Amino acid sequence: MITRRNELFSYLSEQRLNKNSIGFVPTMGALHEGHVSLIQKSSSENDCTVVSIFVNPKQFGPNEDFAKYPRTFQNDIDIATQHGAKVIFAPSIEEMYPQGFLTQVSVSSITEVLCGAHRPGHFNGVTTVVLLLMNLVQANYIYLGQKDFQQVQVIKKMANDLFHPTKVIMVPTYREKDGLAMSSRNRYLSEEARKKASIIPKALALIAKEFLNGEKSINQLLKISLNELKKENLTPQYLEFRKVNDLTQKYEGNLSSEAEAVVAIAQIIEFEGTSTRLIDNILLGNDSANTKALEDLIAKAF
Numbered sequence: 283m284i285t286r287r288n289e290l291f292s293y294l295s296e297q298r299l300n301k302n303s304i305g306f307v308p309t310m311g312a313l314h315e316g317h318v319s320l321i322q323k324s325s326s327e328n329d330c331t332v333v334s335i336f337v338n339p340k341q342f343g344p345n346e347d348f349a350k351y352p353r354t355f356q357n358d359i360d361i362a363t364q365h366g367a368k369v370i371f372a373p374s375i376e377e378m379y380p381q382g383f384l385t386q387v388s389v390s391s392i393t394e395v396l397c398g399a400h401r402p403g404h405f406n407g408v409t410t411v412v413l414l415l416m417n418l419v420q421a422n423y424i425y426l427g428q429k430d431f432q433q434v435q436v437i438k439k440m441a442n443d444l445f446h447p448t449k450v451i452m453v454p455t456y457r458e459k460d461g462l463a464m465s466s467r468n469r470y471l472s473e474e475a476r477k478k479a480s481i482i483p484k485a486l487a488l489i490a491k492e493f494l495n496g497e498k499s500i501n502q503l504l505k506i507s508l509n510e511l512k513k514e515n516l517t518p519q520y521l522e523f524r525k526v527n528d529l530t531q532k533y534e535g536n537l538s539s540e541a542e543a544v545v546a547i548a549q550i551i552e553f554e555g556t557s558t559r560l561i562d563n564i565l566l567g568n569d570s571a572n573t574k575a576l577e578d579l580i581a582k583a584f
């Protein structure tokens with residue numbers, strides 16, 4: 283485990299000298315099987331996989347869960363190494379943001395919709411820390427989960443606009459038995475709240491099922507899904523169809539046969555005074571990998 287930037291630099295310089303390819307998996311810890319799928323993919327595609335564990339204060343709003351974010355450090359180290367991580371980089375806050383740090387990295391427009399509209403400043407915090415980490419690791423590839431689809435698009439844009447040599451790879455969402463996307467925040471859910479949360483994959487699976495059956499009307503697809511959520515008295519913070527290649531654009535009307543849409547949801551699960559915000563999404567399109575992911579979700583959710 284490495285905590286200092288200069289130590290990481292020395293270790294990775296040697297890897298590069300030996301022509302070892304570097305894969306990078308940034309995380310905030312509290313590792314679960316979703317993270318494991320990223321680490322395994324990186325390890326199977328690179329000689330050296332770096333996993334970072336850093337709960338980044340800059341991406342949490344003042345009323346968000348920075349203080350209570352789950353921290354399971356020892357267990358994280360075991361999981362990451364068991365699944366192929368060669369290095370775990372776990373810096374302190376001061377190591378990442380030394381005194382006098384004044385810079386912010388900001389991607390515009392695509393950060394102002396979906397989660398960005400509800401978490402002001404969140405993506406600036408994400409892009410700032412991810413660029414710092416990408417500069418430190420100088421990986422060939424960075425692996426990010428589809429669960430945070432908007433985050434992937436924002437980081438891709440940042441890397442592209444700033445001519446960053448690291449290539450962004452998106453890894454499919456890893457799901458629980460009932461289809462719920464694995465997430466560190468699932469640990470906040472009591473047994474009852476967890477039961478309630480299983481409606482989220484169901485709401486997406488209903489859209490997936492009707493889409494695969496040929497339904498093209500977005501209003502109709504939204505209606506079916508919102509009705510399902512309503513049965514549990516749930517109203518999503520957002521449930522939207524957006525264009526994959528330009529998240530600023532909402533899909534409206536009918537989906538075309540070449541539709542490349544993301545259906546993204548954020549749902550707050552409230553139960554006995556606790557409140558957990560969960561996100562998820564599915565991709566609708568012609569791609570066979572997408573279709574397979576939809577079929578898998580449907581099989582789990584029903």
Ligand SMILES: Nc1ncnc2c1ncn2[C@@H]1O[C@H](COP(=O)(O)OP(=O)(O)OP(=O)(O)O)[C@@H](O)[C@H]1O
Nearest residue numbers: 309310311316426427429430455456464465466467
């Ligand atoms: N179920 C999942 N499948 C695939 N990748 C995932 C999954 N959950 C998280 N990831 C990815 O793991 C990386 C690190 O995420 P992070 O440490 O924030 O975990 P998380 O489970 O997303 O936590 P949170 O509950 O805070 O959203 C991100 O690229 C994220 O998209």
Ligand SMILES: CC(C)(CO)[C@@H](O)C(=O)[O-]
Nearest residue numbers: 308309310338408411430
């Ligand atoms: C990419 C990331 C590690 C940056 O802090 C975080 O946003 C996450 O875990 O998805």
Ligand code: BAL
Nearest residue numbers: 310341342404430433
């Ligand atoms: N996985 C996204 C990080 C966050 O919600 O802050």
